[in-house]
Amino acid sequence: MESGISAGRIAVLGGCVAGIWTAYVYQGVLQEILSTKKFGPDGRRFEHLTFLGLAQNVVCFIWSFIMLLIWSPKRQSQAPLWTFWSASISNSIGPACGILALKYISYPAQVLAKSSKMIPVMLIGAIVYGVRYTFPEYLCTLLVAGGVATFALFKSSSKAISKIASPNAPLGYSLCFINLGLDGFTNATQDAITHRYPKTSAWHIMLGMNLWGSIYMGLYMFILSKGGYEAMQFCRDHPEAFWDILMFCLCGAVGQNFIFLTISRFGALTNTTITTTRKFVSILVSALWNGNPLTLEQWTGVVMVFLGLSYQIILKYQKRRKSKGSFTKDTVDAKKA
Secondary structure, eight states: OOSSOOHHHHHHHHHHHHHHHHHHHHHHHHHHHHHHOEETTTTEEOOOTTHHHHHHHHHHHHHHHHHHHHTOOOOTTOOOGGGGHHHHHHHHHHHHHHHHGGGTSOHHHHHHHHTOTHHHHHHHHHHTSOOOOOHHHHHHHHHHHHHHHHHHHSOOOHHHHHHSSSOOHHHHHHHHHHHHHHHHHHHHHHHHHHHHSTTOOHHHHHHHHHHHHHHHHHHIIIIISOHHHHHHHHHHHOHHHHHHHHHHHHHHHHHHHHHHHHHHHHOHHHHHHHHHHHHHHHHHHHHHTSOOOOOHHHHHHHHHHHHHHHHHHHHHHHHHHHHHHHSOHHHHHHHHO
């Protein structure tokens, strides 16, 4: 990232922030609606939440295919589509577990649990690989873990609990942590693919991941569980649910657009900052707009989690500035090339 910040870059950054916040905050609203609302005069809930994963994969596959045709030039050494088969397994199961968790815990609880990715990463690093972390890094983890525990231990308001289909906090949090673990495998596998095929574009990765994801989720929903047919019948009987699902998927596709743009223009750390603050906004919107009130103790847990995440981001910025200070001009120019 250049030291001088032009008005154009500020405008692009502002557009990325607005795009990510708008797309994912509204997607969170729709996700909560689809998991809690009773549709139609018969008052039925949309039971097959994992169908959202299939719908998201299909829409994002079509979206990435179109974007590749319009924007991305043909390149040599793109990763073959078959290489994404293993990463797509975890990328299909993980988010499905995260969405399914909404049957058992509230949306704010799900967001907080999925924000604690640093906890298993540091535990595995310290126990398995012998990595030594600094005191500030342990403090970040302690704040996040304590915040999630505080939120989970204190009972939600009766209004919030009444919206959950089948309240079961241990099961809900377990599904979220399975989601986190599988996300780690997905990220590691994607990194290995891009290391082997460095010219692979973000749109090509999105295409490959969602192609296999559509296949896996399609087999599960229509062959193994038959839930896909029931979900489609529900959408035919309740058109309002169909439009909510379509908007949910489009928000995901648009959000991915802005995430790719942010990473390519400003780097992964800037993207992490934007998405972390977005999660806090999502919880705020859930509490105020969706009528999902939190207790004072739960707000304390929310603040602890985001203090820990914010401190972690500050540490990363400091580490990056120190490393940049030690680089020679040639090294910096080589990284920009």
